[in-house]
Amino acid sequence: MTNREIPLNNQQLKPEKTKHKLLQQLLVVVLIGLFIGFMRPFGMDQYTLLLSMSYWVFTCICGYLIYMPLIILGHKYLVKNVTTTWHRVAISSLLASLIMSLMVPFIGWLFFNHTLQLSHHFLLALPDTLIIGSIITFVSMLQNHLHHQKQQLEQSKLVIEQSQKVIEQHQQSQDINSILIDQFMALLPLEKRGQLLCLEMDDHYLKVHTDKGQHMLLMRLKDALLQLEGFPGLQTHRSWWVANQAVVSVNKENRKMSLLLSNHLEVPVSRTFAEAVKANLAL
Incomplete structure (x- = not known):
């Protein structure tokens, strides 16, 4: 997909x-x-x-x-x-x-x-x-x-506007989530479009990690999450979102928790999202 x-x-x-x-x-x-x-x-x-x-x-x-x-x-x-x-x-x-x-x-x-x-x-x-x-x-x-x-900023805004039009025109369609996800992935260069692993906020940029590498987009995390609403994943931190399929293991040290991903990244889990992460991963 x-x-x-x-x-x-x-x-x-x-x-x-x-x-x-x-x-x-x-x-x-x-x-x-x-x-x-x-x-x-x-x-x-x-x-x-x-x-x-x-x-x-x-x-x-x-x-x-x-x-x-x-x-x-x-x-x-x-x-x-x-x-x-x-x-x-x-x-x-x-x-x-x-x-x-x-x-x-x-x-x-x-x-x-x-x-x-x-x-x-x-x-x-x-x-x-x-x-x-x-x-x-x-x-x-x-x-x-x-x-x-x-x-890049104009392109991101254009994609968001297109996404909003898709939602308005296809409120009852089961393909809305698939369309939005494809539109988001289309922002990446062809050589970087692989299995989506996680998103990382870096100042005003959004670093998109896939199994084929990473790419920087001039986009806010919350705008990306709107497009990826139908994608199986969870927000672990105010600056991080992780795809469920990318999680390899859960690391706990005292009260701190982090997720080890298939691309060897260790993603922090903040207290704000800890309970949601546990529920989502059935811990």
Whole structure:
């Protein structure tokens, strides 16, 4: 039941057009360039404000066109050996900074007619490039993260709205619980849709554990429990819900109780839910 695919035509959010997203990111890069140019760092105060701002906008755009493709390629080719996203970004950004440091002398020659001494200017530009590149990369990654969060939140809200409509339209249907459970499981990536084991609240996120791994959803536990009302399970703690089939054993130590699950997680049982857990598991 938890593995089968269901139609999600009404749930899918329209993907943002690549062109629109690119323009948004470039606008952020231009604004950063204008701000740096206005501050006139690294001895730029000897030049006019217009020249300083033009230089930094052009430099930031060049940096964006170097950093972003390399970061995308880094995610594609380093994912097997470097599992942490930020580590892949750091490696890609370091490589991009080296390339950008070779570009900076040419940009300086273009704007200020500097004499080209590539090796000397490369070493001078590298620290500044690392700093500016890291700032632009961080802002861009933060923007993408917030955009992804917003999409996930909108998708969760959309699923909840669809669930409420299903309940209103099928009050007498025996398939309501099955539909709601499938809609919840459809929020997970295909490779994570397995046997549902437990739910764990982690700040504003809901960590869904299955026998195929775990996945974070931007959803409240109480909203998830509404959708899983027909699924055989129980809440053991204000931050935990457990599927009955996942419980391997019950551990008791003095007045403390916990449940050992088939994925080797030990889930706490709070006093508030202790009696319900005992009744549900016939202890």
